[in-house]
Amino acid sequence: MVCAKKWIFVLAVLMVSFCWYNMRRMALHPSLVFHCNSQLTSSSQFDLLKQDFLHRMLYEKPNVLSPPRSDVLMMTPWFAPIVWNGTYNIDILNTQFHQKNVSIGITIFAIKKYTVFIKTFIETAEKFFMVGYEVNYYVFTDRVGDIPNITLGEGRQLVILEVPSYNRWQEVSMRRMEMIRDHSRQRFVNEVDYLVCVDVDMRFSDDVGVEILSHSFGTLHPGYYAASRTSFTYERRQQSTAYIPTDEGDFYYAGGYFGGTVEEVYKLSNFCHNAMMTDKGNNIEAIWQDESYLNKYFLYHKPTKILSPEYLWDNNYEAPAFLKRRRFVAVPKNHDAIRNKRALRDYSRNK
Template structure:
């Protein structure tokens, strides 16, 4: 007898981010893995959420935290319901402000044979040189990556895996983040830096193209399968709009000079790490 496979969708929406939930839910119900049973785990401080009485929606109460703690501690948040998550075949996390715009099939999105995780290429760094990737470069951090290591830069906003692999990764990254915090360290791009370190040298990770996390406010050449919605679309945010137009040109010029200087430094550090044979091992999972 054929059994329908299931995927647990982990969704965090505290404060005003709950405003994105209805559109997210309706679009993913319609287009995301139509042949799969979808179970939504919504971590929120909202008293009520859209469709909370539906059988495939489970609301989990959490306290709001200031940024970047809400994103940094997401793996700890997931593990609050580890027993429940173990009942799913697959698990995925998505940022709150996403819309699934087209039909997404298991074959194109989920890990393939001999793979256990799927991660999404960061649209801002797709196709760029490794020395331009904003990896964590401090050796004191558990997310440290030498300049001559790494092949991809992935976004922290969209990833999935088998439930076993996803939970193991969550435990490992929770541990690594806590180890950094003991030393008063937060990795450069928080959980995203930790995720990028985690996948280095792992042969069982599928790297998806950026079409599964199409950026807000950018026109890029790949299809718009899953895309980010502007906060202004929900919050009516127009803070400082138009106030700094005269300063922007000066700022762009300064940033251009700074970027050129930084690129010289990055090439130098890449050369040093290459000559010295800097390397890192694959991260072993926490049990």
């Protein structure tokens, strides 16, 4: 036994000496290189790559000198497309995304009395949102018992995530980023490829498909798409981590519609939550809560795609001529009624 241990020790010393000797040779003779046979026989991970192939399709030829829309901006200075009606072919996109077998998660927050909006939201989403794809509706709520039973299509499911409530609606708004971040890390990354994060007090009124999907995307706010950057309601106090100077800014993004891959949504929500907590520690609350931090993030982490106001509209605004479709619109509501129990019951019965 002792003899065996001695031989093991001697062998280890010899191996260390040999490695040290070769390292010294390489240091003293930098021109010394190892030559390998160029005839590689080992397998490669590239052998497992799958070729994407589009089947035969008939559609109008793209015209380089005649853009599909000349009345709106279609591309940002950093080459991110702005999605408008008429700027894409959904059949081509569907073929591409179906080959990738993507799944989509959509998050909504139904805190306190906002559970009243869930039925309309999901029923209209079943008609217009990502039809033909696997979809998880992630409903964050503090009132699990108020969630209605809704029949969903094949490959689509309702996932109820119970979360705490907060006294102030501003606090609810700010905590959304924390909840999205934590669930992205712990759950969403294992279940879906893309996340779409929207407000619940909305309804789908036209098709919303894979044309919106990208690494990261934001949506032009319907009230500020044509405004100058000095008119944007960014956070202007320098003490806040959401601060944006008056001479900076690309667009004003709506806090009620953003998304991307789960990884990118995690990065975004993590940044926003940490910034909020820093401000909270200094007794500062950004002017528009999570929306203010979202705009700060997208200023310095440019989104790879931007959705036009077609994808987030409020019919209280006068519709401009270039707005060809209204895909996702705010539900008419009385904010005071939502805070009043009796009025809320009347609203729910009328729905």
